[in-house]
Amino acid sequence: MLKEIRVFAPASVSNIACGFDAMGFAIDNPGDEVVLRFTDNVGLTIKTITGDNNQLSYNISENTAGAPVAALMKDFNIQQGVEIEIHKKMALGSGLGSSAASAVAAAYAANILFELNLSLLELLPYAIKGEEIASGAVHADNVAPCLFGGFILIRSYSPIDIVELPVPDNLYCTIIHPNIIINTKESRKLLPVDVPLRSAITHWGNTAGLVAGLYKNDISLIGRSIEDVIVEPVRGMLIPGYYDIKDAAYEAGAAGCNISGSGPSIFALSNSLMVANNVGARMKDAANRAGLSSNIYVSTINKVGPKVLYKL
Ligand code: HSE
Numbered sequence: 001m002l003k004e005i006r007v008f009a010p011a012s013v014s015n016i017a018c019g020f021d022a023m024g025f026a027i028d029n030p031g032d033e034v035v036l037r038f039t040d041n042v043g044l045t046i047k048t049i050t051g052d053n054n055q056l057s058y059n060i061s062e063n064t065a066g067a068p069v070a071a072l073m074k075d076f077n078i079q080q081g082v083e084i085e086i087h088k089k090m091a092l093g094s095g096l097g098s099s100a101a102s103a104v105a106a107a108y109a110a111n112i113l114f115e116l117n118l119s120l121l122e123l124l125p126y127a128i129k130g131e132e133i134a135s136g137a138v139h140a141d142n143v144a145p146c147l148f149g150g151f152i153l154i155r156s157y158s159p160i161d162i163v164e165l166p167v168p169d170n171l172y173c174t175i176i177h178p179n180i181i182i183n184t185k186e187s188r189k190l191l192p193v194d195v196p197l198r199s200a201i202t203h204w205g206n207t208a209g210l211v212a213g214l215y216k217n218d219i220s221l222i223g224r225s226i227e228d229v230i231v232e233p234v235r236g237m238l239i240p241g242y243y244d245i246k247d248a249a250y251e252a253g254a255a256g257c258n259i260s261g262s263g264p265s266i267f268a269l270s271n272s273l274m275v276a277n278n279v280g281a282r283m284k285d286a287a288n289r290a291g292l293s294s295n296i297y298v299s300t301i302n303k304v305g306p307k308v309l310y311k312l
Contacts, residue, residue: 004037005113006309009105010149010302011090012097013173013267014141017228017258018206024097024141025151026302027173030090032098033309034065034105036113041081044070051088064099064130065106071126072110082113093181095265097142103130104146108306120147120305121162136185142261149305151214167301168217172276174268175260175299176245176283178292182238184262190234199229219271223255226269232259239264241290248286252279273298 010031014024039045046058046066060066065086073082084106090098107127111118127143144152144162151165195203206225213221236242236259245266249257253275254268266283270276280296287294 002113002115002311004035004312005109006033006035007105007109007112007306008033008309009101009108009146009306011101011175011297012142012145012261013175013265014097014139014145014261015228015231015259016151016210017226017232017256018203018210019141019153020203020228020231021139021141022154023152023207023210024145025167025173026145026149026305027175027297028299028302029297030096032089032101032105033087034102034109035085035087036069036106036109037083037312038113039081039083041083044073044082044084046086047083048085049088050086052086052092055092056086056088062133064134065102066130067133068103068107068126068130069110071129072107072114072116076114076116078114091177091179091181093183094177095182095259095261095263096175096177097146097261099134099184100127100131100142100146103127104143104306106130108147112308112311121160123147124160124162134184135188137188145305147305149303150301153211165211165214166217167214167303168219168222170271171219171222171301172270172273173299173301174249174254174270174276174280174283175265175297176280176287177265177295177297178239178241178245178287178290179294180239180264180292182235182263187235187238187262191231192234195230202227202229219255219269223269226256226258228258235259235263239266240292241287242266244290245283245286248282249279252282254279
């Protein structure tokens, strides 16, 4: 019988500009790590959290990794004591799906440690429970790509309908993470409730264009579809120098560029590693000019999702 497991779950880019709350993809790095182990104590406890600047709660029901494990233990009547270690490898409020990565790593680890044999689709609602704590809303556009890997379309939330989309081999993602924090829960409150028909037309055209581009291996079409006339005008204002950073990405050859999740991270898609690296350097220069220090991540699209780092 297993005693302990350590799982990595990747960062993800949600919304992908035109698909607010409905699309996302996973990247190779960064990602969070969660350790789950059986103990002789009773119940579920969080033993350690690192990399969070003391911001995360040790209270199970308020913790994105704790809540999914607690729900699985309740539903499957796990009586043994269990403890969790959470190792955050990306900043909170970064727009990189940090809370989703912890929730997915925990749910994925629990499925293996408790020998539940749940499918990824069956695990998804548990991971969503964790994400809900962080963002105050039920949305799966980070959790689903983090759990399944690749590009994911959430066609419907009720009932949940997940579509795994194909990924062109030569698609590269550059992320700039400017070192400021944007709280997703707060930033969602700023968004318009109603959308003009004209904006909706732009969005469903682009969402369909993005899906078609993925199926056709057409990176130019994918790039042209990276457009957001509803959320970006609100959230772009929260990121100093956002439009200059975006211009720099296009000037360096990016096919598309927009805000990752609720920001402040910004993603750009390119058709080669060389362009993706160049895009990163130019975005960093533009962020510097706006007075922001930043981290750059260049990655292929992560088609794997969570990874078991060790089992004991
Ligand atoms: N779709 C979500 C949002 C992702 O943009 O608010 C952030 O977690």
